[in-house]
Amino acid sequence: MKKTPFVTKEQLDRIVEQYPTPFHLYDEAGIRENARKLKAAFAWNEGFKEYFAVKATPNPTILRILQEEGCGTDCSSLTELMMAERVGFRGDDIMFSSNDTPAVEFQKARELDATINLDDITHIDFLQKCAGIPKKISCRFNPGGVFELGTDIMDNPGDAKYGMTKEQLLEAYSRLRDLGVETFGIHAFLASNTVTNEYYPRLAKILFELVVEIRETTGVKIDFINLSGGVGIPYTPDKEPNDIMKIGEGVRKVYDEVLRPAGMGDVKIFTELGRFMLAPYGCLVVRAIHEKHIYKEYIGVDACAVNLMRPAMYGAYHHITVMGKEDRPCDHVYDVVGSLCENNDKFAIDRKLPEIEIGDLLVIHDTGAHGFSMGYNYNGKLKSAELLLCEDGSVKLIRRAETPEDYFATLEGFWNETGGDHE
Numbered sequence: 001m002k003k004t005p006f007v008t009k010e011q012l013d014r015i016v017e018q019y020p021t022p023f024h025l026y027d028e029a030g031i032r033e034n035a036r037k038l039k040a041a042f043a044w045n046e047g048f049k050e051y052f053a054v055k056a057t058p059n060p061t062i063l064r065i066l067q068e069e070g071c072g073t074d075c076s077s078l079t080e081l082m083m084a085e086r087v088g089f090r091g092d093d094i095m096f097s098s099n100d101t102p103a104v105e106f107q108k109a110r111e112l113d114a115t116i117n118l119d120d121i122t123h124i125d126f127l128q129k130c131a132g133i134p135k136k137i138s139c140r141f142n143p144g145g146v147f148e149l150g151t152d153i154m155d156n157p158g159d160a161k162y163g164m165t166k167e168q169l170l171e172a173y174s175r176l177r178d179l180g181v182e183t184f185g186i187h188a189f190l191a192s193n194t195v196t197n198e199y200y201p202r203l204a205k206i207l208f209e210l211v212v213e214i215r216e217t218t219g220v221k222i223d224f225i226n227l228s229g230g231v232g233i234p235y236t237p238d239k240e241p242n243d244i245m246k247i248g249e250g251v252r253k254v255y256d257e258v259l260r261p262a263g264m265g266d267v268k269i270f271t272e273l274g275r276f277m278l279a280p281y282g283c284l285v286v287r288a289i290h291e292k293h294i295y296k297e298y299i300g301v302d303a304c305a306v307n308l309m310r311p312a313m314y315g316a317y318h319h320i321t322v323m324g325k326e327d328r329p330c331d332h333v334y335d336v337v338g339s340l341c342e343n344n345d346k347f348a349i350d351r352k353l354p355e356i357e358i359g360d361l362l363v364i365h366d367t368g369a370h371g372f373s374m375g376y377n378y379n380g381k382l383k384s385a386e387l388l389l390c391e392d393g394s395v396k397l398i399r400r401a402e403t404p405e406d407y408f409a410t411l412e413g414f415w416n417e418t419g420g421d422h423e
């Protein structure tokens with residue numbers, strides 16, 4: 001299989017005339033088409049709603065596009081709530097799935113009437129004190145142990161800091177009901193970046209059976225089940241992408257087997273996808289600015305881990321296309337590196353690529369989620385611009401690149417006293 005960028009060399013050559021590299025570029029048509037597919041896959045469930053995980057791609061223009069496609073937002077911090085508010089999300093359009101939550105964030109979530117998804121049983125008292133208990137609330141479940149699909153271990157919930165044990169969960173629902181809560185939800189996130197159509201159906205079965213048990217033991221009826229994130233994308237070209245229609249069908253089957261016979265055929269299904277909604281519809285566009293021949297062959301580009309942290313942080317693979325050389329043989333082996341004084345700042349290691357010349361444009365694929373947003377400012381490096389390739393083929397700047405002034409703006413005392421940032 002081959003990964004083809006959503007933008008052509010001709011388009012990119014025009015874009016870089018106006019906007020210098022590096023930048024993240026997003027594909028509006030791809031985002032919309034994918035969001036519609038997700039909606040179609042769950043159309044069998046009347047209350048279905050996707051709450052886009054804002055942390056994946058916190059840009060108001062992107063949020064607006066998803067809003068137009070009927071999505072809400074999943075926030076987990078003050079600024080994510082503020083951004084959602086500014087774009088016009090409120091009330092049932094906002095899920096607040098945070099953890100280790102500061103009081104001001106609960107207060108903001110209550111002000112926006114967001115659905116709070118409680119990460120822990122001790123947060124009931126904390127929330128009651130700092131912001132009051134709302135009429136609608138969700139609780140996050142952690143089954144512990146390892147999460148298996150067939151013979152594969154998908155992830156390790158027992159080691160994860162999130163959610164409540166089953167005993168805590170049952171107690172939490174009873175307490176919340178006694179505190180006046182009328183509408184209840186449940187949430188679990190058990191495996192990340194799953195590239196299989198089986199993850200959601202498996203998770204759904206666990207949650208659906210639990211929801212039946214919760215009603216039997218506590219009398220609390222769950223109104224919505226939040227399957228959260230975790231549906232992944234194939235970063236490597238050899239993997240088959242998930243089929244969202246099959247995933248939706250798989251969840252429907254379990255719904256019909258478990259919930260309908262229990263008289264719960266009106267329970268709403270929610271998702272909080274981030275990666276699946278955006279990752280393939282964004283790329284990082286960089287230019288080769290150096291080549292270096294020592295014990296290995298290096299290509300230095302004009303971006304670094306500040307612009308895309310996943311390879312440095314997780315050893316993640318991101319496919320690279322050398323624009324204009326798609327059909328040339330991959331007969332060179334390179335480390336494609338950034339400029340940080342940090343040896344893990346490598347976008348690719350021992351990657352077979354066509355011969356790269358200084359000035360070549362490289363597209364680093366699948367950076368639309370957890371790409372720009374994980375950025376930081378190590379080495380005083382600045383975050384890049386974000387551009388939107390619109391459906392009509394035009395290009396819009398949706399976030400300008402940081403400037404040195406932005407970087408220095410938070411310094412107090414010395415910087416201002418010495419007049420460093422004015423005059």
Ligand SMILES: *Cc1c(COP(=O)(O)O)cnc(C)c1O
Nearest residue numbers: 053097228229230272273274275
């Ligand atoms: C990160 C996160 C998501 C999104 O995860 P993806 O892997 O991007 O789908 C959803 N919900 C919560 C609570 C998260 O922390």
